Amino acid sequence: MxxxxxxxxxxxxxxxxxxxxxxxxxxxxxxxxxxxxxxxxxxxxxxxxxxxxxxxxxxxxxxxxxxxxxxxxxxxxxxxxxxxxxxxxxxxxxxxxxxxxxxxxxxxxxxxxxxxxxxxxxxxxxxIGVESGLDAALKYMNKGHTAEEAKEQLLRLTDAGIEYSFNAILGCGGAELWRENADATAALINAVQPHLLFIGTLHAEPGCRLYQDMKSGVFKECTFGQLLDEQERLIRGLELKDTIYFGSHPSNIVPMQGRLPDHKQEMIEVVCKKREQLRQHLDEYPQRGGEGSILNR
Ligand code: SF4
CATH class of the missing domain: 3.30.750 (Transcription Regulator spoIIAA)
Incomplete structure (x- = not known):
């Protein structure tokens, strides 16, 4: 092979x-x-x-x-x-x-x-790396699509019977737009009702523009507290009929898997518990290793 x-x-x-x-x-x-x-x-x-x-x-x-x-x-x-x-x-x-x-x-x-x-x-x-439902985040991330275009094309897939994973990235809006990113992404996910939701968290490896922008301060990344708040806000905003939530990527502060809507409350409680555990560190930034894995969780 x-x-x-x-x-x-x-x-x-x-x-x-x-x-x-x-x-x-x-x-x-x-x-x-x-x-x-x-x-x-x-x-x-x-x-x-x-x-x-x-x-x-x-x-x-x-x-x-x-x-x-x-x-x-x-x-x-x-x-x-x-x-x-x-x-x-x-x-x-x-x-x-x-x-x-x-x-x-x-x-x-x-x-x-x-x-x-x-x-x-x-x-x-x-x-499918949709990443966000917020046009400002999509534009900065240079995805080449808007939220409305993503909605239109994903609904066409569903009409054709093709299942897909909607990949979203927490932290895509940075420290300034985490609330907007959570709300707009939840709205897009609700509109298209994906079979699978794959959640990761923004991180950058040397060699990409985001890495440079984070270093120079052009892009202000989210703290532990903001990422947990965004994750909670996203999950609270999700109104899904039957979607698998796959959030076990090492870049996530709280790795979790579940099925929505059944596990919604449980998942929110897990995020809140993690916030309580990290309460001394909520203003700090995740330090990351390979694949964005969090080293100081
Ligand atoms: S540039 Fe990278 S993230 Fe963007 S579509 Fe290509 S492989 Fe995916």
Missing amino acids: SLTGMVYRPPYEANSLLLQVTQGCSHNKCTFCSMYPDVPFTVCPMEQVEADIEEATSNCPDVERVFLEHGDAFVLSADRLIQIADAIHARLPQVKTIAMYASIQNIRQKTDAELRRLHECGIGGLD
């Missing part, structure tokens, strides 16, 4: 077959991102993809889920994605879902009919 460069995948894809179909990210300019700084975006030749699928028939013939790499594989045309899906199903008949990272722009480029065709051939479980 030939996977080139740094390989990222969502934590819940740990048992999936990782199949490279692109290299890098077609957008590659989010302010906080340092995933593929020097990797020019390219599409892998179909012969290489087919050879990797063939290899998987010996290594993991019973695999049920495939995750297409790299940064936004959903940028591929519907025809190419269907060609890949057909090749997977022909050689790995147990595969039920073909998941991948996707952006709002990737969805916009596809027609409703194409989205339905993609759903019919097992494409789903898209992992």
Whole structure:
């Protein structure tokens, strides 16, 4: 299996077959991102993809889920994605879902009919970095979409039957806009009712613009207290019918998982308890290690 460069995948894809179909990210300019700084975006030749699928028939013939790499594989045309899906199903008949990272722009480029065709051939479980529902935060983070555009495209996915993870980042609005970020993000999540909500917390690695802006003070990051207040405000604002809340990313002050609406009160209580535990440190800033893990929690 030939996977080139740094390989990222969502934590819940740990048992999936990782199949490279692109290299890098077609957008590659989010302010906080340092995933593929020097990797020019390219599409892998179909012969290489087919050879990797063939290899998987010996290594993991019973695999049920495939995750297409790299940064936004959903940028591929519907025809190419269907060609890949057909090749997977022909050689790995147990595969039920073909998941991948996707952006709002990737969805916009596809027609409703194409989205339905993609759903019919097992494409789903898209992992989408929406990040925020606040336009000021989206603009600074250079996501290339507004909240209204995200809403429109995510509703198109739902209409086509495609499930996805809505990825949101606490702290995206910084110290000045954490309340607005919580409220606008909750409103967007409520409007689209995602199957899965993946919550992380803003952090920056050397090499991205956010890192420089944090160092120079252009971007004022949130303290422990502000991040906990934002998380509580976000959860309180969520009015969901049936969504899995996945918040176990190491960047979070309070790692937690649950199902909404069932666990809403419990989750709020966990955040409040953590705030009480950290009451001497609420004005401090998280110190971070690999993957944004908090070292001074
Ligand atoms: S879309 Fe994803 S991989 Fe691409 S630059 Fe933004 S965060 Fe990084």
